Structure formats: C-alpha cells, structure tokens
Amino acid sequence: MATKSKSAKSAKPTTRKTSANGRTSSGKSAPIKASVNGRPAPLAKAPAIYVNQFGIPDWRLEHPEFTVREVTSGPEVHYEISGKLNTPVPPLRESKYMNKDQHLALYRWMLMNRRMEVALENLYKQSKVVGGVYFGLGQEACSCASAFALGKDDWFAPMIRNQGAQLVRGFHARDIMMQYMAKAGSPTHGKDGTSHYGDIEKRQMVAPISMLGDLLPVMAGVSLGARMQGRELACLTWIGDGGQSTGVSYEGINFAAVRKLGLVLIIESNLWAYSTPTEYQVNVKDLANRAIGYGMPGVIIDGTDACQVYDATYEAVERAHRGEGPTLIEAKLMRMKGHAIHDAAAYVPKEMHEFWRTRDCIDRFQKYLIEKKWLTPAQDAELMAGVEKEIDAEREFAENSPMPEGHTAAEGVYCDGTCHAIKPKYAMPKKARRSEGKLKETEAAIHFK
Amino acid sequence: MPQATYLEAIRQGLWEEMESDPTVFCIGEDIGIYGGAFKVTDGFVHHFGPQRVIDTPIAESAIVGAAFGAALTGMRPVAEFQFMDFIGCAFNQIVNMVAKSHYRWGAPAPLVLRGPCGGGVHGGPFHSQNPEMYFVHTPGMKVVAPSTPADAKGLIKSAVRDNNPVLFLEHKFLYRRIKDEVPEGDYTVPIGKARLHRPGRDLSIITYAAMVHTAQEAAELLAKEGIEVEILDLRTLLPLDREAIAQTVKKTNKVILLHEDTRTGGLAGELAAIINEEAFDDLDGPIVRITSLDTPVPFSPPLEHFFLPKVEDVVREARKLHAY
Structure with a gap:
C-alpha cells in the first residue's frame, strides 16, 4: 500500500517543464528513452493489428459500423444514425512504450484538462469569459497523450480543442483561462483569445489561427528550419475531419511528405464539424487512407484510448527524429459537446452520443489503471482532489488579473528590433559552398519580355 | 560606378x-x-x-x-x-x-x-x-x-x-x-523612405515602380514647354513616407498621383487622404489621379495599351493642372 501510494505521488508532476513525461529529459522515471537508433523493447504483448482494405493498420479493438444520414420526416429534416450501437466497450490496448509512472502522470494531465474545462464553463456562466468557450470533452486522451509523447525540443501547434496538450507542454491553466477572459496577463495580453497563443522561446508552441489547415505547412516549415540548423524535430499538430477538407491541408501535408519533414499529424475524426457529420464532409470511411495518396505512413487508432494515442504518436515522433518524414494518425472519437458553449448539439442523435459516452477516455483509463492495480480508488480520489485544488488556484489567479489598458491596442504590430532579436534557435546553419566564384550575369531566356 | x-x-x-x-x-x-x-x-x-x-x-x-x-x-x-x-x-x-x-x-x-x-x-x-x-x-x-x-x-x-x-x-x-x-559594396536603402527622383517647381507627380519611368518621360516633354515637374518615387508603399509626400506638395502646391494599379481602392486614394491631412492649405489645385482602368488587365496589345497609364496621359493632365 505504501509503495503504491508513493507511485501515485511520484506520478504527479511537480514542475512545469516541457519534459513532463520524463521521456527525454531524465532517465529516472522513464526506462524507455527516445532513441533514433532503435526501438525500446515492447513492454507488453499486443493483440493482433487489423489492417483495413487499403493496407492501413487499424489499432482499434473494435470497429464500429454506423452511418449518419439526413432524413426528412414530416415537416423536419434531421440526422439519423443506423448501425450497431449496442456493442460492448472494448478494453484498452496495452501501451508498448509507457511505464506505470507515465500512465499515472498522463492520467493526471487528462484530469487537469477536463477539470479546467469545467472551470471555464463555470467562468462563462458567471459572465467572466469574453466570447465563447470551446471544449475538448471526450478528446482529452487525444490531446494529452499525443503531446505527452513528444520529446523536449519538439514543437506542437494545438487546435481549439487541444487545451490539454498545452498543459502537458508546460503552460498553466491560468494562461488558458486568462486568454478566455481577455486579461492583460494572458499570453497575448488580450490581443487574441482562446488557444490562440504560442511561445517560440521555451515551449515551442505555434499559435493557431481560426482558419483550418494553415498550420500544416507552417509545422512542416518549422521542421525544415530546424533541419537547416542540424536538428530533426517532430512537429505535432491536429486537425479535424472537417478541417482537413481545406486545400491548404493538402498543400501542407504534401510538402511535408515530399521533403520528408517531421510533421506528426493527428486527424481527430470527431464525427461532427460544427453541425455537419463526417458523412457529409468526406466520402471515405477512414481518412487515414489519404496517407497513401500523400505517400506517407498512416495509422488508425481509437482516440479514446490513451495508450493507443501515446504509442502511435511515439512511433511517429521517432520517425520524425530519424528524418524519415511525416506520419498521419487518424484518431476515431467523438466531440462530446457542441462546437462551442452556445451550441447544445441538438443535431446529434441521442443513441450516438450514448455510444460514445460509454467510451469516455478518462473513465476507461481510470478503470484500466485500477484493474492493473496501478491506482487505488483512494489514490484516485486524492489525485482528483489535488487537481481540483490546483485548478481552483489557477482560476483565482486568472480572475484577479487586470484587464489590459485600451491604449495597448496600438502596440506591437511590427517588430522594431528592440523587442525581438532574430537568431537561429538551434545552431547557425552550415554554409554549403558548392561552387567557387561569383554571381554571373544571367543570359537565359525568360517567360515574358 | x-x-x-x-x-x-x-x-x-x-x-x-x-x-x-x-x-x-x-x-x-x-x-x-x-x-x-x-x-x-x-x-x-x-x-x-x-x-x-x-x-x-x-x-x-x-x-x-x-x-x-x-x-x-x-x-x-x-x-x-x-x-x-x-x-x-x-x-x-x-x-x-x-x-x-x-x-x-x-x-x-x-x-x-x-x-x-x-x-x-x-x-x-x-x-x-x-x-x-x-x-x-x-x-x-x-x-x-x-x-x-x-x-x-x-x-x-x-x-x-x-x-x-x-x-x-x-x-x-x-x-x-x-x-x-549601382553603388559598389554593401549598402542598403531604408524601407519607409521615398526618394526625390527629379526635382521640379511647378507640380509634383507622386508615383512608384514602372510609372516612375513614365513620369520621367512625361517630365522631359513638359520641360520643353517650360513646365518643371517634380517626381517623388515612393519606393515603399507601407509604411508610406508621409513627410516626403507633404514636403513635395508644400513645394509645388499641385499634385498628380500616378500608379499602374487599378483606380478604385488604389494607393492614390490613400495618398490623397494623406495630402488632405498634411498639406490641405498648400494645395493650389485639385488632386489628380492617373491610374489604369477598373478592369482586369487585358491581354491583346491594343487593349493593354488602352488599359495602362501612358506618357501622353501624364502630359495632358499635367498641362491641365499647370494651367489651373
């Protein structure tokens, strides 16, 4: 009992380093080290992996078959779901790469993610939030476990629902709360809200914009810039089944594939793009199939299984570190709230919501840890109490922060050289002097004269 | 050099x-x-x-x-x-x-x-x-x-x-x-600074890019008629050199805004507003715009010729403004 309690305690991250997973920064709590030379030996014997008709591996332990269609009945048009909805909830797939402490640390991040969003909802109801609130309910495993699989120097760019990833990578809940509350102390000092902030200095987070897909070429470019400075880094970002419809998504993924850049792309197939179901977004069952068209590896995972999310991301990150190019991971799951807080998601068929509710990523992970005897109900309660306490303190800090002064709106459009110095983050690129000599005048024919 | x-x-x-x-x-x-x-x-x-x-x-x-x-x-x-x-x-x-x-x-x-x-x-x-x-x-x-x-x-x-x-x-x-x-050695030209391309006394043409050369040709023709045109080459369009814009207007008191871009929403509108803000009292005539047409750029040479601002357009408008 005493040892178990100690494990649970040691799983609680005490510092806010980006190496919260202990993956690459210290070997103490992580016997498995990220390595470019070889894979760590698998910790567990995994069930066989299903391969879909296009040869894409599908790690899921269930393959739900259902379809959402627009149906006209009487005066109304609504969505109806058909298929097998009463299938049993599958077990989690054992992680090949995470040890016990990492499981427990990850579990805590997922709790933090959910509890923070509850706090945000309460702040909204108290009219303390400017604008709306976006939730990642049901997607905490996908946000947290993927970010948890990154190495210390890797980059990431969250989408609106990946708030947990920001916590895992070292931001405070107060940062996100202050963004929503438009406070002076927020990372953008009130210039932008929600997850629209970043940090190129310490935490390697690229700020998203509201337009979907534009981050993909940017993350490919981060990998390109790092490569010129002698580093092969993983650049993780997420996109929805809706967001990947944009043309720039194709441009970004294709460029990463052509140049074998370290893009780690998780398509969160969360079944609803605002109010439009996947069936009216794309005409393929598995978006991971598109990896074939891009000429890169693709894999399908259960996005509500934290172990699958971690392992798939881990392998993609390793690939990126070896300079072998991008990976497309399709995580199947469902967005369990509306697009934003104003949206009650009344368009979602009730039985569909119920199917996914029973597959809640945190409930399943909790049950898994308890069954493995890595966590007792008492330790679980203690962990939750600690999370609540921390979130309360973060909320209090955020609430007490001042609003920005109006005149600061005029500041910061340009970098005048005094605010930022531009210098290579990793190393000065080496000059490849391939030919002697000077610039010669060009005499070649040109397109228009 | x-x-x-x-x-x-x-x-x-x-x-x-x-x-x-x-x-x-x-x-x-x-x-x-x-x-x-x-x-x-x-x-x-x-x-x-x-x-x-x-x-x-x-x-x-x-x-x-x-x-x-x-x-x-x-x-x-x-x-x-x-x-x-x-x-x-x-x-x-x-x-x-x-x-x-x-x-x-x-x-x-x-x-x-x-x-x-x-x-x-x-x-x-x-x-x-x-x-x-x-x-x-x-x-x-x-x-x-x-x-x-x-x-x-x-x-x-x-x-x-x-x-x-x-x-x-x-x-x-x-x-x-x-x-x-082109000067020898390592030199830079600052962003945000216009350049006086040709000094003049009677009226100013504020322009940029290829139209600087159109303005120059027109200025040479006008000089033969005794009209001395000043040409300000903006070089940077954002941020604009408000000081240089005001200065040339204060000197000649008459101004033509010339660009190859189309007319509506073109830079000339913004320049006119700046002149209004910085040098309204110095104007001795209307602000004149010479631009291309509000159409796509047409392909066939006669059509493109008609579309683009030409030396004769500048000469004509300069004479009118000079006589105002």
Whole structure:
C-alpha cells in the first residue's frame, strides 16, 4: 500500500517543464528513452493489428459500423444514425512504450484538462469569459497523450480543442483561462483569445489561427528550419475531419511528405464539424487512407484510448527524429459537446452520443489503471482532489488579473528590433559552398519580355 | 560606378545577403536548377546548395506557410512567387497567419515575399497584376516597390534584414529594360523612405515602380514647354513616407498621383487622404489621379495599351493642372 501510494505521488508532476513525461529529459522515471537508433523493447504483448482494405493498420479493438444520414420526416429534416450501437466497450490496448509512472502522470494531465474545462464553463456562466468557450470533452486522451509523447525540443501547434496538450507542454491553466477572459496577463495580453497563443522561446508552441489547415505547412516549415540548423524535430499538430477538407491541408501535408519533414499529424475524426457529420464532409470511411495518396505512413487508432494515442504518436515522433518524414494518425472519437458553449448539439442523435459516452477516455483509463492495480480508488480520489485544488488556484489567479489598458491596442504590430532579436534557435546553419566564384550575369531566356 | 539591370541588381542583393547570412534561404517554384521563371536565382543552387535554394510543389500556401514556420526557428526565408498574380493563392496564409503573428503572439515573421508584378508585357489577366493594395491594407506587412536598379538592390537587402514580413514587388517590365548605376559594396536603402527622383517647381507627380519611368518621360516633354515637374518615387508603399509626400506638395502646391494599379481602392486614394491631412492649405489645385482602368488587365496589345497609364496621359493632365 505504501509503495503504491508513493507511485501515485511520484506520478504527479511537480514542475512545469516541457519534459513532463520524463521521456527525454531524465532517465529516472522513464526506462524507455527516445532513441533514433532503435526501438525500446515492447513492454507488453499486443493483440493482433487489423489492417483495413487499403493496407492501413487499424489499432482499434473494435470497429464500429454506423452511418449518419439526413432524413426528412414530416415537416423536419434531421440526422439519423443506423448501425450497431449496442456493442460492448472494448478494453484498452496495452501501451508498448509507457511505464506505470507515465500512465499515472498522463492520467493526471487528462484530469487537469477536463477539470479546467469545467472551470471555464463555470467562468462563462458567471459572465467572466469574453466570447465563447470551446471544449475538448471526450478528446482529452487525444490531446494529452499525443503531446505527452513528444520529446523536449519538439514543437506542437494545438487546435481549439487541444487545451490539454498545452498543459502537458508546460503552460498553466491560468494562461488558458486568462486568454478566455481577455486579461492583460494572458499570453497575448488580450490581443487574441482562446488557444490562440504560442511561445517560440521555451515551449515551442505555434499559435493557431481560426482558419483550418494553415498550420500544416507552417509545422512542416518549422521542421525544415530546424533541419537547416542540424536538428530533426517532430512537429505535432491536429486537425479535424472537417478541417482537413481545406486545400491548404493538402498543400501542407504534401510538402511535408515530399521533403520528408517531421510533421506528426493527428486527424481527430470527431464525427461532427460544427453541425455537419463526417458523412457529409468526406466520402471515405477512414481518412487515414489519404496517407497513401500523400505517400506517407498512416495509422488508425481509437482516440479514446490513451495508450493507443501515446504509442502511435511515439512511433511517429521517432520517425520524425530519424528524418524519415511525416506520419498521419487518424484518431476515431467523438466531440462530446457542441462546437462551442452556445451550441447544445441538438443535431446529434441521442443513441450516438450514448455510444460514445460509454467510451469516455478518462473513465476507461481510470478503470484500466485500477484493474492493473496501478491506482487505488483512494489514490484516485486524492489525485482528483489535488487537481481540483490546483485548478481552483489557477482560476483565482486568472480572475484577479487586470484587464489590459485600451491604449495597448496600438502596440506591437511590427517588430522594431528592440523587442525581438532574430537568431537561429538551434545552431547557425552550415554554409554549403558548392561552387567557387561569383554571381554571373544571367543570359537565359525568360517567360515574358 | 558599375552598371546593372534591375534584374541583376536584385540578384546581386539576394546573393550578397545569402553569402553574408547563412540563415537566409530561398524557397519557391522552379527556383533551383531552372533558376526561376525570370532567372532571378539563376546559378544560386550550384553555389549555395539545394538546402538553401528549395524547389517546392505548386502550392503557394505551402511556400508561405513553410517559410513562416522556418522563420519561427530564426531563419530568414525569401519566398518567390513565380508571378505576383499567384499571391492570391496564399492570401490567407499571408494576411492571417504571417502578418498578425507579431501583434497576436509576439512571434516575429522575418520573411520576404518577392516576385514579378505589373503589366506592359502582354501577360494577360493572370500574369500582369499589381496586387499591392491587398497588402497595403494589411497591418503587420511592409510593401516595397522599387523603380531603379540601385533602389532594388538596396531595398532587397533591407527587406531580407527586416524583422517583419516584407512584400517585395519587382516590376517585370523593368527587369531587363532598365540599366543604371549601382553603388559598389554593401549598402542598403531604408524601407519607409521615398526618394526625390527629379526635382521640379511647378507640380509634383507622386508615383512608384514602372510609372516612375513614365513620369520621367512625361517630365522631359513638359520641360520643353517650360513646365518643371517634380517626381517623388515612393519606393515603399507601407509604411508610406508621409513627410516626403507633404514636403513635395508644400513645394509645388499641385499634385498628380500616378500608379499602374487599378483606380478604385488604389494607393492614390490613400495618398490623397494623406495630402488632405498634411498639406490641405498648400494645395493650389485639385488632386489628380492617373491610374489604369477598373478592369482586369487585358491581354491583346491594343487593349493593354488602352488599359495602362501612358506618357501622353501624364502630359495632358499635367498641362491641365499647370494651367489651373
């Protein structure tokens, strides 16, 4: 009992380093080290992996078959779901790469993610939030476990629902709360809200914009810039089944594939793009199939299984570190709230919501840890109490922060050289002097004269 | 002083910046072994290597996005648009991702977006456009449009060294038509400063890019009639040199605003507003606009000739304004 309690305690991250997973920064709590030379030996014997008709591996332990269609009945048009909805909830797939402490640390991040969003909802109801609130309910495993699989120097760019990833990578809940509350102390000092902030200095987070897909070429470019400075880094970002419809998504993924850049792309197939179901977004069952068209590896995972999310991301990150190019991971799951807080998601068929509710990523992970005897109900309660306490303190800090002064709106459009110095983050690129000599005048024919 | 064409001057400036700063690299379509559609980077790949002269798929959003991503790691990318008309394909990436990044989250975006713009070469609606105003209207951008080889070289070097996204407009009509003196050694021309192209007494023409040369031809004709025209070459369109604009108006009291871009929403409107704010009491006549038509750039030579502002248009309007 005493040892178990100690494990649970040691799983609680005490510092806010980006190496919260202990993956690459210290070997103490992580016997498995990220390595470019070889894979760590698998910790567990995994069930066989299903391969879909296009040869894409599908790690899921269930393959739900259902379809959402627009149906006209009487005066109304609504969505109806058909298929097998009463299938049993599958077990989690054992992680090949995470040890016990990492499981427990990850579990805590997922709790933090959910509890923070509850706090945000309460702040909204108290009219303390400017604008709306976006939730990642049901997607905490996908946000947290993927970010948890990154190495210390890797980059990431969250989408609106990946708030947990920001916590895992070292931001405070107060940062996100202050963004929503438009406070002076927020990372953008009130210039932008929600997850629209970043940090190129310490935490390697690229700020998203509201337009979907534009981050993909940017993350490919981060990998390109790092490569010129002698580093092969993983650049993780997420996109929805809706967001990947944009043309720039194709441009970004294709460029990463052509140049074998370290893009780690998780398509969160969360079944609803605002109010439009996947069936009216794309005409393929598995978006991971598109990896074939891009000429890169693709894999399908259960996005509500934290172990699958971690392992798939881990392998993609390793690939990126070896300079072998991008990976497309399709995580199947469902967005369990509306697009934003104003949206009650009344368009979602009730039985569909119920199917996914029973597959809640945190409930399943909790049950898994308890069954493995890595966590007792008492330790679980203690962990939750600690999370609540921390979130309360973060909320209090955020609430007490001042609003920005109006005149600061005029500041910061340009970098005048005094605010930022531009210098290579990793190393000065080496000059490849391939030919002697000077610039010669060009005499070649040109397109228009 | 050595002479160089407008094209060679840009090539020299880029080459020198790449020589002196290993964080500078070029990215774009067909810029490597082929050397670019207009040969601006001809030979660069052999000297600097394919890591620093990167050919991309035909994907303008990917070019700008990747350049921005690399800039976040401290690089100074120079992205080429094969023709500036294609900048529309990357509009969102430039306007929403790049231009707002320093304001929103304090991430500088030291990239240069460069390429050929402008008409007069019978390129038709998609190889002749002047897209400056989309970006002059975008806070966070800088927009540069040189008219001489010396300015082109000095400004491309400044653009590379600037910590902000700079749209560098190269007028393709000038590439090999204009040859002039270029100072020796490493020099820069500051972004945001206009240049007095020709001093004069009777009226001012405020213009930029290829139209500087149209204005010059007109000024030479008008001089024979005793009308001394002053020409102010803006060189930078964002931020505008308000002081130089006010100064020339205060000197001659009459002003023609001339640009090759289309009329409605063109820079002349903004210039007129600045003159109104800075030098209204100094005006002795109406502010005159000479621009191209509010149409796409037509293809057939007679149509394009009709579309573009011409020397005779400038002469006619200058006579009228002089007599006012």
